[in-house]
Amino acid sequence: MTADPEDEVLHRTENNVSWITLNRPEAMNAVTWDQRERVIALLAEASADPAVRAVVVTATGKGFCAGADLRGSPGVPGSPGGERVAGDVARMIRLGAQRLITAVLDCEKPVLAAVNGTAAGIGAHLALACDLVIAAEPARFIEVFVRRGLVPDGGGAYLLPRLVGPQKAKELMFFGDAVPAAEAQRLGLVNRVVAAEELEATARAWAERLAQGPTRALAMTKQLVNASLDGDRAASLAAEATAQEINMGTADANEGVASFVERRTPKYLGR
Structure with missing residues (x-):
């Protein structure tokens, strides 16, 4: 039975803040095609809704987003629809990961990431595309692609050099080592690191302050x-x-x- 995207991406609006919460904790919030579509739609709605004046992207459980869950996605070997042909992967990346990151970058409201745990692959890029990033102390950021023999996607080679410079970006992408939250803050990937139990309250305070702004x-x-x-x-x-x-x-x-x-x-x- 197909999961309901509304259950896997929770949404609420409070005090002019749109809260978008990835909710597949059993999969460390590895994001599916349907989840991506819902997040993209919610970001577009936030842009158009004058009652929404800031956005928070966060997640349930111990992981923020462990990357893309490509099972059942078009263009992936072994997925429904038969054998992959030339162009399928590029199309999948354009319509999936790149649209997700672009939706964050182009959202007309400030978008804050509240990173509760591991952010890997497209999950790291989802966080880094946000305008502000608050991370819980257990959070880690991992350019996991090299571990799978893959090229970074989801705008990683665009985002990282602009945040940390090309040499450091290459180090992170070439080795794929986990970057703890405190180190991520030192590098400029994260604005603030807080205790796990303070993450939601800190994100709420920042977002509601943004929501009171011009x-x-x-x-x-x-x-x-x-x-x-x-x-x-x-x-x-x-x-x-x-x-x-x-x-x-x-x-x-x-x-x-x-x-x-x-x-x-x-x-x-x-x-």
């Missing part, structure tokens, strides 16, 4: 930072000026300026 300004700030890593200085400065022009027409920008002039705390509505 949502459109945060969205454009996210876009500017992400794009700056790919473009030249002139393009980055032009994008910055355009974003500022657009943002100055929002209610939150007007509120921010008015609150400064009136010497009071701003009250942002996300509009």
